[in-house]
Amino acid sequence: MSTSTVSHAHAGFQALAGRSLGFWLLLAFFGIFAALGGLASLYMEHNGHWVTGMNNQVPWGLPHACAVFLLVASTGALNIASLGSVFSKDDYRPLGRLSALSAMAVQAGGLFILLLDLGRADRLVVAMTNYNFTSIFCLNIVLYNGFFAIVTTYLYMMMEPRLERFYRPVAFSAFVWRLAVTTGTGSIFGLMVSRMAFHSAIMAPLFIALSLSFGLAMFVVILALLQAGARRPAPSDQLQHRLVVLLAVFVAVSLYMVVVHHVTSFYSAERRDFERYILFGDGVYPILLWVGFGLIGSVLPLLILLVPVPGVGKQARLLISSVGVIGGGVALMYAIIVGGESFPIDLFPGKLASSTFFDGVVGTYTPSTPEIVLSFGGFALVGLILMIGLWVLELLPSRRDTQTPGRQS
Amino acid sequence: MSESFDFSRRGLLAGAATFAAATIAPGVMLYAQSAPQVVSAKSRWGILIDVNQCDVNCDGCVKACNEEFGLTGSNRPTIDPQWIRKLTVTDPDTGNSHSFPVMCQHCKHPPCVDVCPTGASFIRADGIVLVDRHLCIGCRYCMMACPYKARSFVHENLKDQKTNAPRGKGTVESCTMCVHRIDDGRKPACVEACSSTGRAAMLFGDLNDPNSEIAKRVASVSTSQIRADLRTDPAIRYQGI
Numbered sequence: 001m002s003t004s005t006v007s008h009a010h011a012g013f014q015a016l017a018g019r020s021l022g023f024w025l026l027l028a029f030f031g032i033f034a035a036l037g038g039l040a041s042l043y044m045e046h047n048g049h050w051v052t053g054m055n056n057q058v059p060w061g062l063p064h065a066c067a068v069f070l071l072v073a074s075t076g077a078l079n080i081a082s083l084g085s086v087f088s089k090d091d092y093r094p095l096g097r098l099s100a101l102s103a104m105a106v107q108a109g110g111l112f113i114l115l116l117d118l119g120r121a122d123r124l125v126v127a128m129t130n131y132n133f134t135s136i137f138c139l140n141i142v143l144y145n146g147f148f149a150i151v152t153t154y155l156y157m158m159m160e161p162r163l164e165r166f167y168r169p170v171a172f173s174a175f176v177w178r179l180a181v182t183t184g185t186g187s188i189f190g191l192m193v194s195r196m197a198f199h200s201a202i203m204a205p206l207f208i209a210l211s212l213s214f215g216l217a218m219f220v221v222i223l224a225l226l227q228a229g230a231r232r233p234a235p236s237d238q239l240q241h242r243l244v245v246l247l248a249v250f251v252a253v254s255l256y257m258v259v260v261h262h263v264t265s266f267y268s269a270e271r272r273d274f275e276r277y278i279l280f281g282d283g284v285y286p287i288l289l290w291v292g293f294g295l296i297g298s299v300l301p302l303l304i305l306l307v308p309v310p311g312v313g314k315q316a317r318l319l320i321s322s323v324g325v326i327g328g329g330v331a332l333m334y335a336i337i338v339g340g341e342s343f344p345i346d347l348f349p350g351k352l353a354s355s356t357f358f359d360g361v362v363g364t365y366t367p368s369t370p371e372i373v374l375s376f377g378g379f380a381l382v383g384l385i386l387m388i389g390l391w392v393l394e395l396l397p398s399r400r401d402t403q404t405p406g407r408q409s
Numbered sequence: 410m411s412e413s414f415d416f417s418r419r420g421l422l423a424g425a426a427t428f429a430a431a432t433i434a435p436g437v438m439l440y441a442q443s444a445p446q447v448v449s450a451k452s453r454w455g456i457l458i459d460v461n462q463c464d465v466n467c468d469g470c471v472k473a474c475n476e477e478f479g480l481t482g483s484n485r486p487t488i489d490p491q492w493i494r495k496l497t498v499t500d501p502d503t504g505n506s507h508s509f510p511v512m513c514q515h516c517k518h519p520p521c522v523d524v525c526p527t528g529a530s531f532i533r534a535d536g537i538v539l540v541d542r543h544l545c546i547g548c549r550y551c552m553m554a555c556p557y558k559a560r561s562f563v564h565e566n567l568k569d570q571k572t573n574a575p576r577g578k579g580t581v582e583s584c585t586m587c588v589h590r591i592d593d594g595r596k597p598a599c600v601e602a603c604s605s606t607g608r609a610a611m612l613f614g615d616l617n618d619p620n621s622e623i624a625k626r627v628a629s630v631s632t633s634q635i636r637a638d639l640r641t642d643p644a645i646r647y648q649g650i
Contacts, residue, residue, distance in 0.1 A: 049562065118548055118579075123545075130544055131528070132522075137550050347636060350500075352499045355511075
């Protein structure tokens with residue numbers, strides 16, 4: 001891929017030229033996998049969900065883990081834009097436009113998976129025209145739609161110098177809205193009184209903390225791909241240093257919140273059985289939590305970020321740790337959602353229950369191929385939207401402006 | 410010129426009126442022939458299950474429900490729908506054990522209704538909790554939110570459906586308390602089966618009617634609701650747990 005400054009470009013920003021073979025091959029790659037995700041959904045819709053691993057005991061599976069990961073990460077991908085505007089950190093300003101597009105692309109990927117996993121995905125119109133406002137799901141539909149509207153406006157404000165006076169109010173609105181969106185996503189689980197795995201006031205702040213690290217990690221990977229694929233210049237050393245510190249802080253905060261969540265749950269006698277199951281049980285979930293999120297997604301990235309290794313630059317450390325955070329994040333979401341569901345619902349606390357409907361039994365779930373393809377399709381859609389967005393809009397800072405703060409961003 | 414215009418306008422209006430009449434008339438006729446029994450908040454239908462009367466070896470209620478709604482499994486136990494199931498509950502300290510049916514508890518404050526994004530899960534004026542199959546988008550949030558594990562998702566193509574309660578692939582379903590029978594002045598299929606093939610452990614009636622047998626029983630003997638601590642106030646009560 002290569003970039004070129006478009007003649008009518010606003011000062012300091014340019015679009016992807018989209019002339020290279022690499023650009024089109026990557027675009028085709030993302031397009032094909034996004035389309036395969038759509039086909040996987042059609043396959044599930046045509047045959048019924050029995051072709052998936054999901055069942056009446058575990059109604060949500062891998063697609064939900066990936067979708068929720070992307071939805072959480074999307075609001076965090078807006079971090080960079082917010083740092084430049086709301087928190088007046090000029091170093092980040094040139095990357096504000098890319099941050100806003102990334103936020104929308106990642107959210108679209110998450111919603112793509114969530115929507116196409118519905119039993120009746122064809123009823124999107126029903127979901128958009130029938131609202132039950134006691135439902136946090138329903139409120140989330142409003143919050144997600146609002147997120148697109150506000151971030152689109154925010155992006156427009158960044159690109160239109162004549163509207164500069166509206167820039168900060170819109171930026172502040174986007175920041176507040178992204179907090180509301182993540183609160184809503186966390187509350188899908190936090191407000192669920194029926195399952196002790198989820199019902200907790202800490203879920204919303206936990207998800208906000210996770211969004212900071214997941215979103216920044218996604219953004220770092222996007223930056224690295226652009227640098228490698230489009231031969232974009234590396235961020236300045238000062239900006240790299242800021243990103244290293246920022247990601248380390250976000251990862252530490254996320255780990256802290258997850259630890260607090262489990263420690264406080266352990267304190268309550270009624271939750272101990274679940275905590276023993278999810279942290280020390282025989283299933284895959286303790287491995288996902290300890291090795292996936294704890295080691296690969298938190299401790300190793302922290303060590304890589306905070307302990308300099310001779311010969312390994314900041315950029316490489318940022319990229320490696322970000323990939324770890326993303327992998328650990330998906331593992332955490334899988335453990336929270338699927339692990340939480342698989343623990344039997346306690347109709348009679350303190351008693352042993354059994355039935356032909358698997359009462360008292362740990363639910364089983366193995367992701368099927370269509371679910372894996374659909375989930376991958378969501379990530380591919382993120383890439384597709386990003387590439388098209390960067391191709392048609394002037395969102396990338398010019399080489400000069402990656403080294404110095406942009407005037408308008 | 411103007412005459413022909415007037416003529417065509419007159420024709421257009423007449424045609425529109427005919428079309429409107431043809432469109433509205435069937436609806437009016439349907440409305441005129443609405444159900445004879447009016448659903449009212451004066452009633453709250455409920456079932457009292459005497460756990461001590463329930464035979465551990467009897468599943469007449471389950472069979473009757475499956476027959477009533479055509480719930481045929483496909484030998485995939487984890488996805489086969491179960492609107493009612495026999496639960497065996499044992500006290501691990503004492504070994505005391507009971508077996509009894511559990512179905513949708515028809516809560517007064519149903520979590521499934523709270524979480525449903527489209528309003529497909531709803532509670533009727535008489536307390537029966539139902540799913541509008543036309544509004545359900547198959548998100549399964551209600552299955553996640555139900556504290557009683559009472560809901561099933563239709564994972565497969567359906568065939569030989571009963572007209573009592575049309576079902577839909579890709580939507581969620583649960584016990585309707587045989588609302589079609591109640592509206593017809595009859596008892597739910599499980600209650601009827603329990604009387605005929607079991608030990609009559611299930612008593613159906615209007616909890617709001619002080620003269621009903623069920624209201625008199627719950628007033629005179631100790632009964633309980635499953636997970637009463639959640640304050641969902643189920644209409645299914647148990648005696649002897």
